[in-house]
Each structure stands twice: as structure tokens, then as C-alpha cells.
Amino acid sequence: MNxxxxxxxxxxxxxxxxxxxxxxxxxxxxxxxxxxxQSAVFIxxxxxxxxxxxxxxxxxxxxxTVFKNEKPQKKRDTGESA
Amino acid sequence: MIKHKKPTAFYETFERKGHNDTSTHYxxxxxxxxxxxxxxxxxxxxxxxxxxxxxxxxxxxxxAYYYFDAGNIQCSHGRAPAVATGVRRVHKxxxxxSYQGDGDLAGIGTSEIxxxxxxxxxxxxxxxxxxxxxMTGGQMAxxxxxxxxxxTTPLGRDPGRDGLPIGMAEIMNAITAPVYIERVSLSSTxxxxxxxxxxxxxxxxxxxxxxxxxxxxLSPCPVNWKMDPVEAREWIAGNLEPVFPITCFRDxxxxxxxxxxxxxxxxxxxxxxxxxxxxxxxxLLKVDALIPNLEILNLEEDQLVKIAGFGGQGVLSGGVLLAxxxxxxxxxxxxxxxxxxxxxxxxxxxxxxxxxxxxxxxxVDEPNVLIAMNGPSLDAFEDDVVPGGFILVNSSIATRKVxxxxxxxxxxxxxxxAKKEGLTAAANVVLLTIYxxxxxxxxxxxxRKIIPVSVTRKKFIxxxxxxxxxxxxxxxxxVRI
Ligand SMILES: Cc1ncc(C[n+]2csc(CCOP(=O)(O)OP(=O)(O)O)c2C)c(N)n1
Ligand code: SF4
Ligand code: SF4
Ligand code: SF4
Numbered sequence: 001m002n003x004x005x006x007x008x009x010x011x012x013x014x015x016x017x018x019x020x021x022x023x024x025x026x027x028x029x030x031x032x033x034x035x036x037x038q039s040a041v042f043i044x045x046x047x048x049x050x051x052x053x054x055x056x057x058x059x060x061x062x063x064x065t066v067f068k069n070e071k072p073q074k075k076r077d078t079g080e081s082a
Numbered sequence: 083m084i085k086h087k088k089p090t091a092f093y094e095t096f097e098r099k100g101h102n103d104t105s106t107h108y109x110x111x112x113x114x115x116x117x118x119x120x121x122x123x124x125x126x127x128x129x130x131x132x133x134x135x136x137x138x139x140x141x142x143x144x145x146a147y148y149y150f151d152a153g154n155i156q157c158s159h160g161r162a163p164a165v166a167t168g169v170r171r172v173h174k175x176x177x178x179x180s181y182q183g184d185g186d187l188a189g190i191g192t193s194e195i196x197x198x199x200x201x202x203x204x205x206x207x208x209x210x211x212x213x214x215x216x217m218t219g220g221q222m223a224x225x226x227x228x229x230x231x232x233x234t235t236p237l238g239r240d241p242g243r244d245g246l247p248i249g250m251a252e253i254m255n256a257i258t259a260p261v262y263i264e265r266v267s268l269s270s271t272x273x274x275x276x277x278x279x280x281x282x283x284x285x286x287x288x289x290x291x292x293x294x295x296x297x298x299x300l301s302p303c304p305v306n307w308k309m310d311p312v313e314a315r316e317w318i319a320g321n322l323e324p325v326f327p328i329t330c331f332r333d334x335x336x337x338x339x340x341x342x343x344x345x346x347x348x349x350x351x352x353x354x355x356x357x358x359x360x361x362x363x364x365x366l367l368k369v370d371a372l373i374p375n376l377e378i379l380n381l382e383e384d385q386l387v388k389i390a391g392f393g394g395q396g397v398l399s400g401g402v403l404l405a406x407x408x409x410x411x412x413x414x415x416x417x418x419x420x421x422x423x424x425x426x427x428x429x430x431x432x433x434x435x436x437x438x439x440x441x442x443x444x445x446v447d448e449p450n451v452l453i454a455m456n457g458p459s460l461d462a463f464e465d466d467v468v469p470g471g472f473i474l475v476n477s478s479i480a481t482r483k484v485x486x487x488x489x490x491x492x493x494x495x496x497x498x499x500a501k502k503e504g505l506t507a508a509a510n511v512v513l514l515t516i517y518x519x520x521x522x523x524x525x526x527x528x529x530r531k532i533i534p535v536s537v538t539r540k541k542f543i544x545x546x547x548x549x550x551x552x553x554x555x556x557x558x559x560x561v562r563i
Contacts (some may be wrong), residue, residue, distance in 0.1 A: 012111070013110060014111035016315070035105070035171070050086075052085060056086075056278060058117055059112055059115025061119055061122065062092070062104060068088070
């Protein structure tokens with residue numbers, strides 16, 4: 001399985017990755033981060049192909065990390081507990 | 083396994099004042115960050131981090147130096163291609179990233195970009211075109227579309243009044259020398275991935291010594307366009323792309339373009355750039371006849387000299403004299419003047435570097451030699467001198483003593499010595515003579531030979547030479563132990 005980790009502190013909630021992911025694996029979460037943005041969260045554990053599109057479209061240097069053939073260690077690795 | 087992560091060409095943390103230290107200062111959805119990411123990733127993959135010199139422009143990307151763990155220079159508005167040219171001249175192996183916005187490149191900096199392109203400088207230009215002045219709050223740029231509302235065109239750009247939007251890639255394409263010109267767009271995933279490819283190609287061209295690459299990137303400025311980031315990307319596709327067509331105008335480095343050979347032939351290869359060697363410089367300065375058996379001096383320590391005083395004291399010409407002495411001795415020398423608007427009386431200083439190796443920057447922030455021609459310049463620069471440095475004070479004018487105890491100091495009544503010979507303005511010659519003698523930098527005979535070719539008013543040559551003798555006499559009687 002593949003997954004994407006969104007760093008809640010770095011994500012600015014611009015929604016660009018959400019719109020770009022071909023498999024609809026991302027959504028904007030409900031929690032505000034320290035900058036006041038609602039960061040993206042990963043919801044595509046069953047369908048993410050680790051294609052990297054979300055990584056490339058994201059303007060923040062380190063907001064997105066894409067893992068291939070790996071399971072998220074904790075729930076918050078996918079960004080949900082922001 | 084991690085498949086995609088923050089490139090290592092970025093700093094781990096971004097130490098900007100009062101800001102979250104892992105995210106950038108860019109607005110949500112700004113295109114600059116995406117372009118930065120591709121550049122950083124390409125630097126990593128091409129393994130050139132240690133060679134990169136990133137030129138930040140004036141504009142929203144002015145802070146790029148907080149992000150790229152590389153050599154950085156922040157250029158004045160529009161001048162990145164001129165700075166790039168300078169860096170290329172002194173660092174043949176540098177990988178130069180000339181990064182500019184549209185106000186910067188297509189507005190205030192049009193002349194620099196055109197001539198750098200025309201010279202076929204071996205650099206890579208990233209032109210981030212967001213059709214507006216982002217940093218200053220959304221004024222019209224030369225690339226703003228007809229009818230586009232901006233802060234300075236509240237009713238829309240009017241071509242009758244403001245001209246038509248300018249296509250910089252098209253202008254580049256009218257110039258023979260560039261080897262690669264492409265316009266890409268961040269409007270869609272496809273465009274983003276194409277941009278990534280173009281960034282890599284542009285850098286690869288430079289590393290391979292191919293010549294000038296120009297990549298224009300249509301990029302969103304959601305904040306000043308007053309759109310959300312996703313909408314801004316759609317707006318690029320619907321509005322910018324029809325005016326600024328997405329196309330590769332020229333790719334002379336790929337096999338399938340035949341006429342492209344012309345461009346390659348016209349571009350300057352860095353080893354063809356006519357670097358003047360030291361011998362040629364020496365003959366240009368007409369000192370070869372005077373110093374025929376040039377033996378290259380080997381300095382024990384590079385000399386970072388600041389000569390400071392007021393205008394008219396010979397601060398700047400003293401610096402020229404010293405630099406020419408260095409050149410005549412076959413070492414590297416730079417001279418950088420700094421003075422106010424006053425012709426006389428204002429504060430003036432010259433920075434001179436003498437070095438065994440090539441000099442990257444002529445700026446002297448921390449001198450190891452300070453020649454203070456008056457009191458205010460001692461006040462201004464005393465603290466900048468490195469520990470163990472040397473301060474030479476013109477004690478005819480600067481009456482106070484040096485406060486530091488970790489530097490060596492000489493007080494010489496230079497203006498009095500010069501005045502006695504009828505030429506107060508030659509106090510600089512007194513101090514230079516004593517500096518060279520005391521520190522054993524080079525033979526004072528070199529200075530004696532340079533004075534006749536450097537002093538512009540020929541009737542003062544002999545007086546200057548006599549003043550040199552008096553300075554040496556003073557040194558022998560009062561300083562030498
Ligand atoms: C010599 C000079 N003139 C004007 C300015 C003001 N200024 C700062 S940024 C800017 C425009 C930048 O626009 P652009 O190059 O499109 O970059 P963006 O901010 O959109 O990325 C201007 C005019 C300046 N800093 N220096
Ligand atoms: S890696 Fe690809 S599939 Fe997975 S979340 Fe990102 S864009 Fe979607
Ligand atoms: S992860 Fe990046 S692209 Fe996605 S919402 Fe956050 S900042 Fe935007
Ligand atoms: S003003 Fe525009 S160009 Fe500048 S950071 Fe914000 S979105 Fe980017």
C-alpha cells in the first residue's frame with residue numbers, strides 16, 4: 001500500500017493537490033494549523049498509486065511526502081490530527 | 083519507501099524572522115514555490131549543489147536565499163542576468179540560476195536580459211510570469227493582459243494607453259544565441275510536469291556548457307488576481323495561455339531540430355570568453371616596460387584593505403595605486419570605490435583586495451588592513467577590522483587613538499609629511515608607502531614604478547616620488563626598530 005504524509009505545519013490548505021490527485025486521495029481537513037490554514041489530509045489508503053502528482057503540484061517545499069509500498073505508522077502520518 | 087520528499091537543496095529549516103520555520107513566505111497556491119521545488123529537485127538529481135549560485139531577484143521571490151542551501155546573491159531589480167554574467171566570468175564551474183519575475187525581467191530589467199541572451203551567456207534563466215507585480219501589491223506589469231484589472235489599471239489594461247502584453251519568450255526567439263527557449267505553464271498537472279522537465283533541461287544545458295537557456299513559466303498569483311488557488315490555475319489556461327502560447331520555441335540541444343545548429347555555434351562557450359591573463363593586463367596598464375622581469379608575488383595572507391577618508395584626500399586614487407601595484411606583481415587585485423554624491427568633502431572609501439587566487443567578490447566587509455585618513459573613518463571602520471589586523475592612522479587629521487587592543491596600529495602624520503613637500507593631497511602616497519614597507523607586502527619599488535603611469539597630473543609625478551622618499555625616511559627614523 002502507498003500513502004501520502006501531509007505536514008500539517010507546512011500545508012497552506014491551497015487545495016491544489018486535492019484537485020490534482022487523479023484518484024481523489026486527498027481532501028481539506030477541518031482542523032486549523034498554527035498558521036490558521038485548514039491543511040489537506042490523506043484519505044486514499046486503498047487507491048493511492050504513489051504517482052507523486054500531489055508532491056509536484058504543491059508549492060510548499062516539504063508539505064508532501066509520498067511513500068510507496070509502505071503502511072502509515074500512525075493515523076496522524078496522513079495528516080488527520082493536525 | 084519514500085518516493086517523493088523535500089529536496090535536500092532546500093535548507094531543513096528556513097530561518098526567517100518571526101515566521102514558521104518550515105514553510106515559505108509565499109501565499110497559499112503561489113507558483114513560485116512549485117518552481118523552487120523543481121529547481122531544488124534538479125539540483126539534487128544533477129548533483130551540483132556545491133556549484134549552484136542562486137540569484138534572487140527583487141519581487142516576491144526576493145527571499146529565495148532563505149530556502150536554497152546554495153550560493154546566493156540578491157540582485158538589484160532586473161539585474162540578475164548582469165550579475166549572472168559577472169559570476170560566470172569569475173566562476174567558470176558555477177551553476178547559475180537566474181530567477182526573475184515579470185516586473186523584474188520584462189519591465190525594469192529588459193535591457194539586461196536581452197544582452198545576456200545576445201551574448202549567449204552560459205546560464206539558465208527562470209522567468210516566472212504571473213502577469214502582475216506581486217510583491218508590491220498587484221500593479222500592472224508589462225505582461226498584464228489587455229483588460230486585466232490591476233491596482234494601477236482598475237478599469238483594465240488599455241492597450242492604447244499601456245501597450246500590449248509583451249511576450250518575452252518571443253523576444254528571446256528573435257535572438258540567435260540562446261540554445262533553449264520554452265514557455266511552460268503551471269495551469270494543469272500536465273503543465274506542471276512539463277515545467278519540471280524544462281527546468282531540468284535548462285540546468286543540464288548549462289552544466290554541459292551549451293549556452294543560454296530561457297524558461298518562461300506562466301505562474302499563478304492568486305492573491306493579487308483575487309482568486310482562489312485552484313481558480314487561478316484555471317484562469318491561466320483560459321486567459322494567459324491564449325496570449326502567451328505554451329510551446330518550445332527552440333531546443334538546439336536536442337537532435338531533431340536541424341536549424342538549431344546555428345544557435346549552438348553562436349553561443350559563447352565559457353572557455354572562449356576572452357579572459358585577459360595577467361600579462362595582458364599588465365601590458366594594458368603599460369607597466370610591463372617598467373617591470374620587465376615579472377616574478378609573481380606570493381602573498382602570505384590575502385590583503386583585504388579599506389582605505390577611508392573624505393573625498394579629495396586621495397582615498398579612491400590611493401586604492402587604484404595599490405591595486406595596480408598588485409597587478410604589476412602578477413597577483414589578483416580588485417578595487418571597489420564607494421562615495422557619496424559630493425565631489426569633495428563627503429565620506430569616501432575604497433575597498434582593495436590583493437590575493438594570490440581569483441577574487442569572487444570585491445566587497446570588503448571585514449578588512450585586515452584599515453587605512454584611516456581621518457577621524458570619522460576611524461570611527462566608522464575600526465570595529466570592522468578583524469582581530470590581528472592592521473590599522474594605519476593619518477595622525478595629522480585623526481587625533482584620537484585606536485581603542486582596540488587586538489590589532490596592530492601605526493600613527494603616521496601623513497598629511498604633514500606630504501604638506502611639507504607642497505602636495506597635501508599626496509598623504510595617500512605616504513600611507514601606502516608605509517603600509518607596503520611595514521607589512522612587507524611587496525617592494526616599495528613597485529609603487530615607485532606605478533606612480534608615473536598612474537598619476538594623472540604628470541607635473542606632480544616627481545613630487546609624489548619625493549614624498550615617497552620622505553615617507554620612507556620618516557619610517558626609518560621613527561618607526562623601524
Ligand atoms: C529599483 C526598484 N524599483 C522598484 C521597486 C519596487 N518593486 C519591488 S518588487 C516590484 C515588482 C516585482 O514584480 P515581479 O517581478 O513580477 O515579481 P513578483 O513579485 O510578481 O514575483 C517592484 C516594482 C524596487 N524594489 N526597486
Ligand atoms: S501520490 Fe498520486 S495518487 Fe497518491 S495522493 Fe498523491 S496524487 Fe494522489
Ligand atoms: S499539501 Fe500543498 S498543495 Fe496540498 S493543500 Fe497543502 S499546500 Fe496546498
Ligand atoms: S503576491 Fe502573488 S506572487 Fe507574491 S507570493 Fe503571493 S501569490 Fe505569490
